[in-house]
Amino acid sequence: MRLFFGGKSEKEVLIKTAELIQLLCSACEIFDEAIKKGDKNLMSEIYVIEKKGDEIRREIASKIYEGAFLPYLRPNIYKMAEMIDSIIDKLEDAALSFSKIKREDLLKIIKNEIEIISELNIKMCHILSKSFTICFLKGGDLRETIILIRVLEKRVDDLKHSILDKIMREDVKFWEGIVLLKFIEQLVEISDLIEDVADIIQLLNLSL
Amino acid sequence: MRAKMSAEEVMNKRIESIKPDASVLDAIERITTLRIRSLVVEPDEDDVYGVVTVRDIVFKCLAKRLDPKQVKVKDISTKPIVCVEKSMPLEHVLNLMEKFNIARVFVKDRNKVVGVISLMDAMTAFLMHRVK
Numbered sequence: 001m002r003l004f005f006g007g008k009s010e011k012e013v014l015i016k017t018a019e020l021i022q023l024l025c026s027a028c029e030i031f032d033e034a035i036k037k038g039d040k041n042l043m044s045e046i047y048v049i050e051k052k053g054d055e056i057r058r059e060i061a062s063k064i065y066e067g068a069f070l071p072y073l074r075p076n077i078y079k080m081a082e083m084i085d086s087i088i089d090k091l092e093d094a095a096l097s098f099s100k101i102k103r104e105d106l107l108k109i110i111k112n113e114i115e116i117i118s119e120l121n122i123k124m125c126h127i128l129s130k131s132f133t134i135c136f137l138k139g140g141d142l143r144e145t146i147i148l149i150r151v152l153e154k155r156v157d158d159l160k161h162s163i164l165d166k167i168m169r170e171d172v173k174f175w176e177g178i179v180l181l182k183f184i185e186q187l188v189e190i191s192d193l194i195e196d197v198a199d200i201i202q203l204l205n206l207s208l
Numbered sequence: 209m210r211a212k213m214s215a216e217e218v219m220n221k222r223i224e225s226i227k228p229d230a231s232v233l234d235a236i237e238r239i240t241t242l243r244i245r246s247l248v249v250e251p252d253e254d255d256v257y258g259v260v261t262v263r264d265i266v267f268k269c270l271a272k273r274l275d276p277k278q279v280k281v282k283d284i285s286t287k288p289i290v291c292v293e294k295s296m297p298l299e300h301v302l303n304l305m306e307k308f309n310i311a312r313v314f315v316k317d318r319n320k321v322v323g324v325i326s327l328m329d330a331m332t333a334f335l336m337h338r339v340k
């Protein structure tokens with residue numbers, strides 16, 4: 001642990017945040033498995049993880065409220081935890097939308113792209129975890145992990161166009177289209193949010 | 209350490225393809241919509257995959273003042289594509305790319321193209337390997 005965080009409360013906050021990132025990794029892995037197996041029941045595990053994520057975020061908030069970290073660091077430390085939790089929320093939304101999709105034939109058309117995005121999300125979560133470790137626990141240069149997150153985010157963004165291009169050729173009813181579009185947007189937004197958290201980590205690294 | 213990475217680990221599984229009889233304008237439309245640089249040309253009666261790149265479109269069609277609506281993709285595509293087995297080490301793949309001065313190689317599993325490795329993919333893979 002870096003010298004700046006010698007206090008007990010600070011250590012607890014960092015351990016809880018690392019736990020939150022691990023929860024995010026698990027949620028992404030379950031989501032990936034559910035997508036690949038086409039098992040909508042597996043998504044219920046993500047709802048459990050989302051509740052656990054909320055709990056951890058609240059614990060982090062109370063530790064900060066008790067006085068963990070110097071005042072100038074507190075907003076970004078909490079924002080980081082809040083954003084990681086919001087990614088888990090987004091994954092839950094995507095899981096819910098996925099379970100509402102009735103048109104299996106449409107899913108089949110975009111299956112390859114969805115699987116690639118899901119795999120990229122897992123990779124990005126693990127790189128985020130690595131960034132967090134470098135920033136708060138081990139110390140070191142964050143640049144490579146941040147670049148990698150940006151490169152992978154761009155790949156996800158490009159895939160969105162590919163998915164929309166394929167879907168727009170199909171005959172889709174209004175509500176079917178809405179559900180599918182929501183699912184795609186939620187899935188794609190996960191990588192955006194991971195990139196935002198990486199930016200906050202980089203900002204915090206600069207402030208330390 | 210880098211030799212341990214295989215083509216399968218590095219490849220991008222996103223393969224966008226186009227029919228050989230499609231027009232160059234169709235290819236331009238797909239390339240710009242999907243924000244990519246090349247399209248795999250599906251096998252014709254000769255059962256061989258091809259590739260059409262932005263470079264092919266510009267030099268073999270547009271720069272020659274040919275009508276992209278009239279020219280077919282198969283007339284400007286490169287055939288056959290350079291393919292490697294998915295188990296091939298990345299080091300060998302890069303040697304191949306350097307030797308033939310090509311920006312991408314395709315990865316096949318038996319006779320099916322299952323991925324593509326561009327220089328950007330190789331760069332990402334090296335970075336990924338470093339941060340592991």
